[in-house]
Amino acid sequence: MSHQCNTCQEKLLKLNQQVSVMRKEMKNLRQMLDSATRAHRKQLTSLQSVLTNIDRSELCKAQTPNITSASPVSALEQGVIQTAPIGYIRSCFSAKNGTPRQPTICGQARAELRIQNSVFNNPEHALVGLEQYSHVWVIFMFHKNGHLSAKAKVKPPRLNGQKVGVYSTRSPHRPNALGLTLAKLERIAGDTVYLSDIDMIDGTPVLDIKPYIPDWIREPPVSSLDVRFTAHAEKQLSEFVPSGCNDQDGPKFQFLRSTKEATAAIKAVLSADPRSVYRRERCTDKLFYFTLDAADVTCWFGQGFAEVLQIRPLHIQLK
Template sequence: MSGEENPSLPVLRQQLSVARTEIHNLRQQLRALGSNQQREIEKIKSLLTKWQCTTCQHQQQQQQQQPDESHENLDIQENIPLRPIGLISTWFPEKKGTPRQPGICATGRGKLTLFNTVFTNPEHALEGLEEFSHMWILFYFHKNDAGHVRAKVSPPRLNGIRMGVFGTRSPHRPSPIGLSLVRIERVEGASIYFSGVDMVDGTPVFDIKPYIPQYDSPMHCESPNISSDSLSTLRLMEGRDADDIPGTSGQGVANSPAGAAASPLSLVESIERLRCDERIGEREAPDGEEGNHPVMNISAAPPDDEARPPLSLVRVPAWIAQPPLTKLSVTFSDRAKAQLESITNGMDSAESILNAIKSVLREDPRSVYLRERWGNQFYTFLICNMHVSCKFDDVAHCVTVFQVRSAAKLCDCGQLEWQCSTHSEGCA
């Protein structure tokens, strides 16, 4: 026995290895529990610190205020006042399947309704907005459930490559605020109907602002063509009255029949004058201080290149213009088309909903985790009170929609049809 190895030694070594692994895992769990406990302690301490009477809080703010401070003493870490002004109703009741950008599903409709608690007459706050074609919406990502803010994220468009959070448009941000440019369809009372939705149903809105290309688009000053029909709107958005436009006789071009009130030459001269002012860096003088600005003749030579600032260039990362993932081709089975026609009978046109579903799936709404872990699997999402079932083919870069159900239809068992797993075959 002295020269032979004990047969129980391999088993003991294996058990020892397992024990060491378990001890290592337990230590990691203890560290994680300790970190969670420390965060909870810090949270409780913060709450206890804030739990003070108004007088004590005011005294503490005065003590912290520097003598040379001219601004209001505001705790920028905690007490920035924000209040929602309204809620958005969309086709998308959950994050799953919601377009990631407003331009992906241009036919997706939404409705923003202002609260009557912010304004006594909220419809008054919307007067004039109908004159604009687009607006910015600043909203809150209320469906975000991640408690830890990460400096780097993995955008689905980059297929797993990590990028700094501020170099992306990820919703998982230190301050979960969203910004979307949408098209205004109409304004009715205290509600705005718009298209180009990329928000979840029930999203709180902080603010809305009209889109003005002269200020919001760096490419606007480089646009070679400005239609005469939009010149009146162009001047009004710049703060100029219709009477300032030569040859309009106080009538906006858009309101004139075929722009007959303005001569083509005066319109071109007005556009060139505006472009010239932009090139030399001048802004319109305040009211009452306008001078006699010479009108630039279209045949005159442009200002010297030395007097012009270089044209601003709009730059985006290469992965925005040329992402590593290609767009998918979307097809509908005959069954899905028939179901869609049946459900949309008397509602929105089936073609509009079909195009909206295609727009969502063409950009692959799956996360990187789902795409890598459960590739070529079934995928479902809700849109416009419909439950869409489809299957991705990552090899062929396509997705097939094979079933469209009404999201409100009940099964024989009393559950929603699309949620019923027991009678799914019968419900299908």
């Protein structure tokens, strides 16, 4: 009798062990199924975004003039360009994980950018003068996005799941996968720029770099000019109607809100002397024209001053 009981207990123990194994396998299967379901939903969402972008692209192609056979200048005027990196970042960050989400977080984060010979025959010449600045703007491509789709709303990591518009964030997933960052300029050696405080990973394609000029307004390279208006120009300007005012006749500004604001804007433009070096040196006896909002401004420059001669609506052509 005891032998039979022992046999039954052994069988029961084996059955319990088998049931335990089956439960674990079922749990693993459920987890795998849940994971596959989530991945499938994610792929469907990504596919929907891609299809939406394709539809938008086809719509844009239908609405946009054919530029495939157009000249580079014509394509540029329509906002379509072909880009080529000026160089690639060599960074202390080899992958996205751990890379700062924005610059100036990690001062010890260093990188190098070597300007390629395919851009300039003497790339070091393009860097002359850049050493005068403490920081540079770097325009680059998010080359590790993994897909080309972009959503109008995203969830930035620092907002804990809150959705906001993509243009209010630095999300890499954008209609045009371009990034802009501010980096500290450590030094320049030949054709190579040494940076720190960076937030770019190794291999990042760089499209352009520009100096960061925080004191541009306070320390202009050209002395400010005194700006004068002739009585005729002042009278013409007074005939313009501010934006948002629909109960008056006359040429109407689209952006400027008053004659006073228009006067200040014209003075700001001319006091900084918008002429090129060639015009300043070779065309001192010629009139200067520029447009501001709905106004066509004519002026001339003297020694240390600019005088506005006339201000006419854009739809009236000069004779």
